[in-house]
Amino acid sequence: MQSSMPDTNGIALVVLLATASIVIFDGWKLFRANRDIPTLGTFPNGGMAWESQMEQEFVRNITMIGSVVVMMVVPWFLAERSGTNIAWVIVFDILLALHSVWLITPKRYAVTRDALWVDGFRVDWSRLWWSGWKGGSSITLQRKGWWRLAPLPLGGNSTDLESAALRIDAILANQWDELMEILSEEE
Numbered sequence: 001m002q003s004s005m006p007d008t009n010g011i012a013l014v015v016l017l018a019t020a021s022i023v024i025f026d027g028w029k030l031f032r033a034n035r036d037i038p039t040l041g042t043f044p045n046g047g048m049a050w051e052s053q054m055e056q057e058f059v060r061n062i063t064m065i066g067s068v069v070v071m072m073v074v075p076w077f078l079a080e081r082s083g084t085n086i087a088w089v090i091v092f093d094i095l096l097a098l099h100s101v102w103l104i105t106p107k108r109y110a111v112t113r114d115a116l117w118v119d120g121f122r123v124d125w126s127r128l129w130w131s132g133w134k135g136g137s138s139i140t141l142q143r144k145g146w147w148r149l150a151p152l153p154l155g156g157n158s159t160d161l162e163s164a165a166l167r168i169d170a171i172l173a174n175q176w177d178e179l180m181e182i183l184s185e186e187e
Contacts (some may be wrong), residue, residue, distance in 0.1 A: 008082050008083050008085075009084075009085060009088070012084055012085065012088035012092075013088075015088075015092065016088060016091055019095045019096070020095055022099070023095050023099045023102070026099065026102050026119075027098070027102050028120075029119060029120025029121065030102055030105060030107070030119070030120050032120055033107065033108045033117070033120040036108075036117060036120065037049045037109075037110045037117055042163075043112065045112065045113065046112075046113065046167070046176070046179070046180045047110060047111055047112035047113065047167070048110065048111055048160075048163055048167065049108060049109065049110035049111075049117075050108070050109055050110075050156050050157075050160035050163075050164070051106055051108050051109075051156075052106050052107050052109070052155035052156045052157075053106055053157070054104050054105070054106055056137065056155040056156055056157065057103065057104045057105065057106060057107060059138065059155070060137070060138045060153045060154075060155035061103040061104065061153075064103055065100055068096050068100050068103070069100075071096055072092075072093045072096045072097070075089045075092060075093075076089060107155060109154050109155075109156065109160075111164050111167045111168060111171075113171060113176050116128065116141070116152075116154075118154060123143075123152070125171050125172065127143060127144055128141045128142065128143060128144065128152065128172075129144055129172070130142060130168065130172065132169065133161065133162075133165035133168075133169075135158075136161075137155070138153040138154060138156075138161070139153065139161055139164060139165055140153045140154075141153075141154070166179065167179065
């Protein structure tokens with residue numbers, strides 16, 4: 001009885017198309033964020049926007065970068081055994097390397113009363129929770145319903161993160177108006 005391997009080129013093509021669509025979409029959202037958040041600083045309505053630096057994004061995404069490196073290495077161990085053409089593996093690695101560049105590219109973030117803008121996406125506050133910020137190099141929120149499997153970190157310098165954390169606390173504690181009064185008195 002002879003076992004037959006599935007068509008590895010067909011499978012590789014499907015994997016590459018899926019990977020390419022994710023990388024292209026993420027890149028498009030990243031560069032579109034500059035249009036979605038055209039102004040940095042404090043907004044008249046109390047919200048704020050800021051931009052991170054490359055080093056901050058590296059720290060913010062270190063675990064994802066580690067995962068991408070693993071995804072780049074593992075196919076090399078499997079390609080020969082499965083009969084997959086090495087060209088597919090090279091293209092896959094190029095796509096993942098481009099995705100790594102997106103991960104460390106400086107990002108624009110915004111916090112408003114209604115939503116958080118992160119990685120080119122608008123996320124309603126009702127979809128997020130967090131346990132506060134105790135300082136550090138990033139703020140991490142969680143997506144409701146995902147437990148700890150979908151962290152949403154925000155990068156930036158300590159001043160921006162402190163201002164964002166203050167607003168996030170007020171939003172999630174339903175004390176936005178009180179915070180706006182305090183901030184207007186300080187000006």
